[in-house]
Amino acid sequence: MKSAVIVFPGSNCDRDVAAALEQVSGSKPHMAFHKDTELPEVDVIAVPGGFSYGDYLRCGAMAAHSPIMAVVRERAAKGVRVMGICNGFQILTEAGLLPGALIRNKTLKYICKTVDLKVETTDSPFTAHYQAGQTIRIPVGHGEGNYVADGETLKRLEGEGRVAFRYVGAAGAADAEGNPNGAMNNIAGILNEKRNVLGMMPHPERAFEPLHGNTDGRAFFDSLLESLS
Numbered sequence: 001m002k003s004a005v006i007v008f009p010g011s012n013c014d015r016d017v018a019a020a021l022e023q024v025s026g027s028k029p030h031m032a033f034h035k036d037t038e039l040p041e042v043d044v045i046a047v048p049g050g051f052s053y054g055d056y057l058r059c060g061a062m063a064a065h066s067p068i069m070a071v072v073r074e075r076a077a078k079g080v081r082v083m084g085i086c087n088g089f090q091i092l093t094e095a096g097l098l099p100g101a102l103i104r105n106k107t108l109k110y111i112c113k114t115v116d117l118k119v120e121t122t123d124s125p126f127t128a129h130y131q132a133g134q135t136i137r138i139p140v141g142h143g144e145g146n147y148v149a150d151g152e153t154l155k156r157l158e159g160e161g162r163v164a165f166r167y168v169g170a171a172g173a174a175d176a177e178g179n180p181n182g183a184m185n186n187i188a189g190i191l192n193e194k195r196n197v198l199g200m201m202p203h204p205e206r207a208f209e210p211l212h213g214n215t216d217g218r219a220f221f222d223s224l225l226e227s228l229s
C-alpha cells in the first residue's frame with residue numbers, strides 16, 4: 001500500500017497518521033507539502049488533523065484552496081482512497097469533496113476526550129475490518145466538530161448508508177449524551193457517494209498501538225490495507 005500524507009502549515013497529526021500508515025503497510029508514506037502540485041502514484045491519501053493556516057478563516061477554509069488540493073481532488077475522482085481526519089475532514093468539506101460543514105462545538109469549547117463511536121457501515125475501504133454496529137472508543141480533539149448539513153443531504157447520507165461512524169451514549173445507542181459537539185444525527189464520520197473518500201472528526205491514529213492505551217483505531221488502517229490486496 002503506497003500512501004501520501006498532506007502537510008499544511010499548522011498540521012500537527014501528519015506524523016501520527018504517517019506512523020500508522022507505515023506500520024500497517026511497511027512502506028513510508030510520501031509527505032507532500034501544501035504548495036506541491038504533484039503527487040507520486042499512491043493508493044491512499046491522508047489529509048491529517050491540526051490547525052492548518054491557524055484555522056483562519058474557518059477551520060480548513062484556506063487549506064481547501066492550496067495547490068495540493070487540486071491534485072487530491074483529481075486523485076479522489078480517479079478512485080484513490082482519501083481520508084480526512086479532524087482538520088482533514090474540515091478541509092474535505094471546505095473543498096467540496098464531502099457534503100455538509102463542520103461548525104463550532106455546541107459548547108463553544110475545544111473538546112479533548114475519548115468517545116464511544118458506533119461503526120455504522122462496514123461497506124467501505126476504511127471500515128470493512130470492523131463489525132457492523134460495533135462500538136469503539138476513539139479520541140477526539142477539536143473546536144469545530146459539529147457536523148451540519150441540509151435536510152436533503154442528511155436524508156441521502158442516511159439512505160445511502162454513508163454515515164460511517166456515529167457518536168453513541170454509554171449504552172451503545174445513538175443519543176445526544178454521547179455526542180460531544182452537537183453534530184446532526186450524532187454524525188462523527190461520513191463517506192462520499194463513491195465511498196472512496198471518508199471524513200471523520202475522531203482520530204483513529206491516536207488509538208492505534210498498545211502504547212496509546214487503546215487499539216480500536218487499528219482496524220481502520222487494516223481495512224485500507226486489505227481493501228487493496
Ligand SMILES: NC(=O)CC[C@H](N)C(=O)O
Pocket residue numbers: 048049050051052055059085086087088141142143144145
Ligand atoms: N485536531 C484537529 O484536527 C483540530 C481541528 C480544528 N483545528 C479544530 O479545532 O476544530
